[in-house]
Amino acid sequence: MMMELNLHGEAHAxxxxxxxxxxxxxxxxxAQCELWLTMAADAEQGPALCMLRNGGNAWLMYLSPQDGTSCHSLGDEEAPGECSYLLANGQLDFYPEAWCIAVEPCYQAMAAFLRDSGARPAAVAWQAD
Incomplete structure (x- = not known):
């Protein structure tokens, strides 16, 4: 299945x-990046997996417009504070540390998303938005 990976504003098949x-x-x-993995044929309608990373901090967001699903990764729910993430458009966003998971599981989730044709990766703990 063909997908598109947008690596900090640069699209790749x-x-x-x-x-x-x-x-x-x-x-x-x-040092920091924004990644989007989407179905290339219809990125607006198909599921998408986003990863934001700042050094060793990373979190995932899964979106599925077909069924209205929107959720984010869930790490240590008691982790205090926030982490900043630089988006591809230059905007600096802040998200709770509690959403962070290790970078390697994020990469594994991206691989599962590709392998499973856009299904939400089961190995990640998710919280509905």
Missing amino acids: VATAAQLQALLARSHTL
Whole structure:
């Protein structure tokens, strides 16, 4: 299945796990990044998985317009504070530390999203928005 990975504002076609892994490795060289993995054929209608990363902090957002699903990753619910994330458009956003999970599980979730044709990755704890 063909998907699109938008790596901090730069679109890339992705059809294989190897292509995805190469782009994720490239993203890891950036101090901060915004990643969107979407169905390339119809990005507005299909599910999307977003990852924001700032160093070792990362969190995921899953959106599925077809069924109205919107949720974010859930890490340590008792983690205090917030983490800043630089978006591709230059905007600086802040999100709770409680939403953060390790970077590697985020990458694994991206791989599962590609492999499972846009299904919400089951290995991540999610909280509805």
